[in-house]
Amino acid sequence: MNLIGEKISYKPDEQFHLNDVSFNFKKGNLYTILGRTLSGKTTLLKTIAGLLNPDQGSISFEEKDFIKIPVWERNVAMVYQQFINYPHLNVYENITFPLEQRKLSPEQIKKDVDEALKTVGLVGFENRKIQELSGGQQQRVALARSLAKKAKILLLDEPLVNLDYKLREQLREEFKRIFSEGLSQDTILIYSTTDPQEVMELNGEVIVLDEGRVLQKGPAKEIFENPSNLKVAEISNDPPMNVLKGSKNSKNLNFENISLEIPNHFKNLEDKDYNFGIRASEIKLDENGEQFEIELAEISGSETLLHLKRGNSKIIALIEEVMNFKIHEKVKINFNANKFYAFGEDEKLVSSPYGGTNG
Amino acid sequence: MSKLYTFLKYFFITFWTVFVVAPFLWAVSTSFKDFQSVNSKVTYIPWLDFEPTLEGWRVLIKSPAKGGVDIVEPYFNSIFVTCTASLISIVLGTLAAYALSRFTFKAGFVRNNDITFFFISQRIMPPIVLSIPFFIFLSTIGLLDSLLGLVVVYIVLLMPIAVWIMVDFFNRVPKELDETALIDGCNPYQAFYKVVLPNSIPGLIVAGMFCIIFGWIDFFFAFILTFTEVQLLPVKVVALNSSITPWWSLSASALVSVAPLIIVAFIVERYLSKGNLSGALK
Numbered sequence: 061m062n063l064i065g066e067k068i069s070y071k072p073d074e075q076f077h078l079n080d081v082s083f084n085f086k087k088g089n090l091y092t093i094l095g096r097t098l099s100g101k102t103t104l105l106k107t108i109a110g111l112l113n114p115d116q117g118s119i120s121f122e123e124k125d126f127i128k129i130p131v132w133e134r135n136v137a138m139v140y141q142q143f144i145n146y147p148h149l150n151v152y153e154n155i156t157f158p159l160e161q162r163k164l165s166p167e168q169i170k171k172d173v174d175e176a177l178k179t180v181g182l183v184g185f186e187n188r189k190i191q192e193l194s195g196g197q198q199q200r201v202a203l204a205r206s207l208a209k210k211a212k213i214l215l216l217d218e219p220l221v222n223l224d225y226k227l228r229e230q231l232r233e234e235f236k237r238i239f240s241e242g243l244s245q246d247t248i249l250i251y252s253t254t255d256p257q258e259v260m261e262l263n264g265e266v267i268v269l270d271e272g273r274v275l276q277k278g279p280a281k282e283i284f285e286n287p288s289n290l291k292v293a294e295i296s297n298d299p300p301m302n303v304l305k306g307s308k309n310s311k312n313l314n315f316e317n318i319s320l321e322i323p324n325h326f327k328n329l330e331d332k333d334y335n336f337g338i339r340a341s342e343i344k345l346d347e348n349g350e351q352f353e354i355e356l357a358e359i360s361g362s363e364t365l366l367h368l369k370r371g372n373s374k375i376i377a378l379i380e381e382v383m384n385f386k387i388h389e390k391v392k393i394n395f396n397a398n399k400f401y402a403f404g405e406d407e408k409l410v411s412s413p414y415g416g417t418n419g
Numbered sequence: 420m421s422k423l424y425t426f427l428k429y430f431f432i433t434f435w436t437v438f439v440v441a442p443f444l445w446a447v448s449t450s451f452k453d454f455q456s457v458n459s460k461v462t463y464i465p466w467l468d469f470e471p472t473l474e475g476w477r478v479l480i481k482s483p484a485k486g487g488v489d490i491v492e493p494y495f496n497s498i499f500v501t502c503t504a505s506l507i508s509i510v511l512g513t514l515a516a517y518a519l520s521r522f523t524f525k526a527g528f529v530r531n532n533d534i535t536f537f538f539i540s541q542r543i544m545p546p547i548v549l550s551i552p553f554f555i556f557l558s559t560i561g562l563l564d565s566l567l568g569l570v571v572v573y574i575v576l577l578m579p580i581a582v583w584i585m586v587d588f589f590n591r592v593p594k595e596l597d598e599t600a601l602i603d604g605c606n607p608y609q610a611f612y613k614v615v616l617p618n619s620i621p622g623l624i625v626a627g628m629f630c631i632i633f634g635w636i637d638f639f640f641a642f643i644l645t646f647t648e649v650q651l652l653p654v655k656v657v658a659l660n661s662s663i664t665p666w667w668s669l670s671a672s673a674l675v676s677v678a679p680l681i682i683v684a685f686i687v688e689r690y691l692s693k694g695n696l697s698g699a700l701k
Contacts, residue, residue, distance in 0.1 A: 111598050131601040132609075138602050144595045148617040161604035205603070 062086050063108070063126075063213060063248055068117030070103055070272075077103040078114065079272040087212075088245040090264030092280070093252040096295060100272040101252035102141075105215045108250065109136050121213070134213075137206035141218040143198035145190045151177075151201055152186035158209045176208035179238055196227040203238070210244065216251045220258070232258060256296045260284060268292050285414035290335060290407040299340045299365060301401070302375040307333045313400070316371045318350050323397040325413050334410065337401035340365070343377035346394035357385040368393070443674075450475045450671035457666045475667025479675070490655050490672055497635065497652035498679070500566060504573030505630035509623065511574075512581025517611060519582070520589035521597065535586050538579040546639050549575075557644055564648045572640050577630040584629065588622030589615070628687050632680060652676050 063085040070078040078100050085091055093101045106112045108119065110131035119126040126134065137158075145154050155176055159169045177183050180200040190198060199219060206214055219235075220228045239249060239262070253259060259266055259280050266283045268275040275295075276288045287293035287301075294300040306315025309331050313320045322329075352368035352375070359365075364379040368391070377393060385391070402411040448463060456462050456469035465471040481487020515538075518524075519531050553572055554563070562568030592615065600610035616623075641651035650658075656672045659665055 106598075109598075109602055111601065130606070131598075132604050132606050134602075136602060138599070140595050140599070142593065142595060144593065144599050146596070146599075146614055146618075148614075158603035161609075209603070 063119070063121045065108070065119045066117055068104075068107060068114045068119065070107060070112060070114045076100075076272040078107065081117070081269075081272070081274055083267065083274075083277075085248045085250065087248055090239060090249045090251065090262060091267065092259045092262055092264050093250065093267045093269055094254070094256065094259050094283075094296060095252070095269035096254055099269045101269055102217050103272070104269065105138065105217050105250065105252060108213065109138050109215055110134050135209075135211050136213040136215060137209045137211035138215040139199070139202045139206050139217065139219045141221045143195055143202060143222065145198055145201050145205070147190050149190070150186070151182065151188050151190065151193070154190065154201055155205045155208050158205060162209075172208045172210070173204075176204040179207055179241070180204045181234070196223055196231060199223065199231070207238070207243075210247075212247060214243070214247055214249045216249070218253055219251075221254065232261060236262065256284075256298045259296070266296075268295055270295060286409060286412045287337075287401075288409050290337065290403050293337050293401065293403070293409075297339055299376045299378065301337045301339055302343070303403075304336045304338070304373050304375065305333070306336050307331075308402075313397070316373050318370075318395075320395060320397045320400075323400055323413070325398075325411055325415065326400065326402060329402060329411055333405060335403040335405070335407065337403055338375075338395055338399060340376045340378035341380075342396040342399040343375065344394050344396070345377075345379060346392055349392040349394035351390050351392055354385050354387055354389045354391060356387065357383075366391070446670040446673055449666050450668075450674060452667050472667075475665070475671045478665070478668045479672055488655070488659060488668065488672075490652065490675070493650045493652045493655040494675070496566060496649060497676075500569045500573055500651060501631055501634035504570050504577055504634050505627060507570075508574050508577035508581045508630050509627055512578045512626065513585050513616075513619070513623065515578075516582045516585030517589055517615065519586050521594065535582065538582040541575065541579045550640070550643050553640065554643060563644060564646045566649055568644060569641065569649070569651070572644060573634050573637070576637065576640070577634055580629045580633060581626045584626040585619070585622055588619060588626075592618060624687060628683060631683055635676075635680060 063083075065081060065083045068078050068081045069076065081100075081104060083091075093104060095101050103112060107114050108126075110126070110129065113127065146157060149157065152173065155173045156169050159172060164172070174183075177186065180203050182197065182200050182204060185193070185197070190201065193201065199222075203216075203219070206216075220231055223231065243249060249264075251258075251262060251264070263280050265278070266280050267277050268283060270291055276283060276292045283292065283296050287296055290301075290303060294303075304315045306313060308314075308322065308326065308329055311322070313322060313326070313336065315336060350370070352370045354366060355369050355374070356367040357364060358367075359382050362380070362382060364381065364383050364385075366377040366379060366385065368375050368377060399413050401409065401413065404410050448465065449457065451465055451471035451473070452462065452469055453472045453474060462468035478487045479490045482489050519535055522531075524531055524534060553575075557563040557568045557572070560568075562571065596618070597610050597615060600614040601607070605613055636653065637651075638653040638657065641654050642657075645651065645654065652672075653676070656669070656676055659669050659672060
């Protein structure tokens with residue numbers, strides 16, 4: 061009864077858009093696809109919807125070969141990152157469109173549409189034209205149309221990316237409520253995003269995609285705590301996890317002429333060269349710390365992002381208050397050694413502060 | 420500075436309006452004159468400068484047997500040929516444009532853009548180049564000097580315009596709109612006529628307007644491909660000019676031949692002013 065994809069590849073030109081992607085999506089669950097722009101997220105969703113046919117591989121749903129079923133008979137719903145609605149129809153007609161296409165009874169249609177409008181908070185907007193709505197409202201209409209269909213597979217392709225910051229926060233909160241209330245137990249929800257924070261908040265099963273390949277699968281917590289390699293660590297953190305080339309000997313961790321005491325979780329680590337990973341939020345300003353040079357200081361909301369440099373290493377530190385710095389100013393910082401990750405020279409995870417290792 | 424700007428703005432608007440409207444008014448005035456009023460001295464205003472007469476207009480509907488020229492039949496011929504050819508061009512052109520905009524064609528080195536260019540190239544060629552092939556073609560299939568033959572030729576002339584405008588228009592309708600229609604349960608044909616077409620009305624109006632204008636004003640092919648059986652309005656109007664130029668009936672027939680275009684312009688203008696055509700034409 062699951063949506064199962066096996067070894068799906070799609071290569072319309074020189075590059076793979078999907079490369080050997082397999083998945084097993086169970087009903088009633090939320091799946092998030094995390095990847096950067098052009099990593100293949102949209103291609104994967106379109107393949108599931110049936111808008112693209114993969115060159116290789118199979119997709120089956122409820123024990124049926126999904127690839128043989130045309131899009132319009134698949135009973136999926138999709139919300140795009142652009143706000144796509146039917147411009148010639150008003151809000152109400154937009155939501156009824158798929159239901160009328162399925163020739164449901166007028167009473168049933170009215171009931172479903174009213175319910176969907178209530179869920180997305182657009183009651184009273186029925187007769188508005190799409191062009192009269194704000195971006196957030198347009199995306200709500202698109203979402204309502206998808207919900208009213210009661211499709212068994214609901215695809216959301218970066219639905220919040222084109223909204224401004226405040227609206228994104230607000231709608232993200234609502235999404236969590238809608239996903240927990242508004243969906244039935246036999247819906248598979250697939251949500252793609254570039255934003256790691258969104259993935260953590262939605263807290264579903266995560267698939268990390270990069271260049272059309274699946275890098276890691278697992279619950280959000282697992283991806284966050286034990287990224288299986290450097291690439292995942294970069295993609296699943298915003299700002300990306302800092303990487304410092306260094307080595308471990310019997311006494312210390314060494315990188316860029318800095319020596320740190322060996323944290324507990326590294327005690328059993330072999331003495332050799334590693335790529336150490338540390339999150340931007342685990343770096344603090346400290347008078348007694350190590351000296352770095354500021355390359356750039358960005359203030360975002362109530363936080364300050366410091367782009368720092370020392371020797372060949374460039375790192376980003378996240379300071380949780382608004383501070384003004386001058387470029388090329390020297391600052392002293394301290395690393396929280398207990399939150400260090402160790403990746404091998406092959407970039408695979410060797411040790412994490414949460415006890416996970418690769419393999 | 421802004422006063423000077425306002426002054427210049429209104430000055431040029433006025434100048435241009437007079438420049439455009441004056442010949443029309445002149446033609447209106449002339450259409451009510453007789454031989455005497457045209458040829459003796461310059462006259463402008465009816466009743467004051469000259470005694471108006473309806474003779475110039477009456478000639479147009481009188482049959483040749485009674486000394487008239489009868490432009491009624493050519494008039495309806497022109498309406499029939501223009502409307503039929505425009506309609507067929509729009510229908511076929513829209514379908515072709517949709518395919519060119521949404522699907523990828525490969526035939527040897529030929530791609531979508533090449534096909535689109537092929538359509539437009541039909542308009543780049545000077546008409547004189549096409550006249551002989553058309554003449555031979557129509558005479559071979561026996562459609563020379565017939566309405567049907569003219570419709571066929573006009574479709575060839577008008578469809579490139581329709582394809583060109585509609586390809587450009589469809590390229591600006593997001594592909595995701597069609598995809599959403601497919602996902603929402605439409606098969607590709609339903610997606611086209613339930614979603615894409617209703618959102619293409621501005622483009623269709625612009626394309627239709629251009630087809631009607633270019634079809635209506637064509638003189639060259641109407642002149643070359645017809646003799647006695649069928650005549651179109653532009654040919655008939657020009658044919659009025661004989662040893663004595665009948666300025667009065669020439670003016671009257673010129674006015675009735677631009678009338679439909681003025682009506683079309685007014686209808687389209689309503690859509691233009693609503694902003695519905697924004698982005699439909701570059």
